[in-house]
Amino acid sequence: MASTPRYWAVVVAAGNGSRMAADRPKQYLPLAGRCVIEWSLAPFLDCDWIAGIVVVLAAADCEFAKLPVSRDDRVFSVDGGASRAESVLCGLRWIEANAGKADGRSYALVHDAARPCLRQQDLDRLRDLASNADGGLLAVPVTDTLKREAQSRVDETISRDALWRAQTPQLFELSRLVQALEVAASSGLAVTDDASAMEAIGARPHLVRGSGSNIKITHAEDLALAEFWLNRQGGSD
Ligand SMILES: Nc1ccn([C@@H]2O[C@H](COP(=O)(O)OP(=O)(O)OP(=O)(O)O)[C@@H](O)[C@H]2O)c(=O)n1
Numbered sequence: 001m002a003s004t005p006r007y008w009a010v011v012v013a014a015g016n017g018s019r020m021a022a023d024r025p026k027q028y029l030p031l032a033g034r035c036v037i038e039w040s041l042a043p044f045l046d047c048d049w050i051a052g053i054v055v056v057l058a059a060a061d062c063e064f065a066k067l068p069v070s071r072d073d074r075v076f077s078v079d080g081g082a083s084r085a086e087s088v089l090c091g092l093r094w095i096e097a098n099a100g101k102a103d104g105r106s107y108a109l110v111h112d113a114a115r116p117c118l119r120q121q122d123l124d125r126l127r128d129l130a131s132n133a134d135g136g137l138l139a140v141p142v143t144d145t146l147k148r149e150a151q152s153r154v155d156e157t158i159s160r161d162a163l164w165r166a167q168t169p170q171l172f173e174l175s176r177l178v179q180a181l182e183v184a185a186s187s188g189l190a191v192t193d194d195a196s197a198m199e200a201i202g203a204r205p206h207l208v209r210g211s212g213s214n215i216k217i218t219h220a221e222d223l224a225l226a227e228f229w230l231n232r233q234g235g236s237d
């Protein structure tokens with residue numbers, strides 16, 4: 001009998017949101033009647049093919065446990081690290097240590113807690129990537145003209161041909177992503193997403209066209225935009 005793949009979500013929420021400069025980490029800011037991280041977790045909780053969700057928290061985080069979602073039996077939490085990549089590794093290692101050896105392959109979908117507008121239909125489209133050894137990610141093509149800056153002046157215009165903006169979730173075979181992130185860490189390669197680590201070991205992840213609404217909450221103005229998209233999506237879809 002064919003072995004059944006298992007899909008785990010790793011939602012990284014151990015950042016302090018310095019660019020947001022709010023009174024708390026941005027993943028706990030109020031948004032459309034909930035807080036940011038509750039929206040970011042919702043698509044995974046509504047998803048029947050996700051085996052479990054590991055939320056990666058700052059060691060001193062005392063906010064997450066106050067949320068009802070923290071008591072969901074599919075949700076687990078682990079302390080993160082000093083970088084996003086380290087936090088992802090903490091989540092992956094928890095799965096390896098606690099989820100037992102699956103009869104089939106295990107896959108990780110790594111998602112930013114700072115992306116509360118992920119659409120269910122876009123999440124579902126990532127599942128097919130499991131058949132591709134190199135995994136993949138949600139992304140959207142660049143539509144602006146891109147300039148490289150030098151001393152507040154245009155240094156050069158960069159062609160936007162074939163350029164995409166990476167989003168999350170990013171889906172990879174779990175043990176391969178662990179290997180890739182460990183190689184990146186040991187070689188001093190600072191990666192800002194998980195696909196970069198996979199690329200560094202020779203993978204060519206698939207780009208799955210996502211939605212422009214899947215924004216990352218980074219600066220204060222992003223919250224109003226996220227509220228617009230969530231209200232337009234009817235809260236979830
Ligand atoms: N050491 C870190 C740093 C970031 N993240 C998470 O990675 C995601 C994307 O990172 P980013 O948007 O940069 O969040 P922050 O690091 O909190 O923001 P900033 O860079 O403005 O401080 C966020 O959900 C954040 O919580 C994490 O889990 N562990």
Ligand SMILES: C[C@](O)(CO)[C@H](O)COP(=O)(O)O
Pocket residue numbers: 084112165166167168192193194216
């Ligand atoms: C992972 C990511 O969201 C893909 O665009 C992005 O790299 C995160 O960057 P951040 O500086 O950690 O927010």
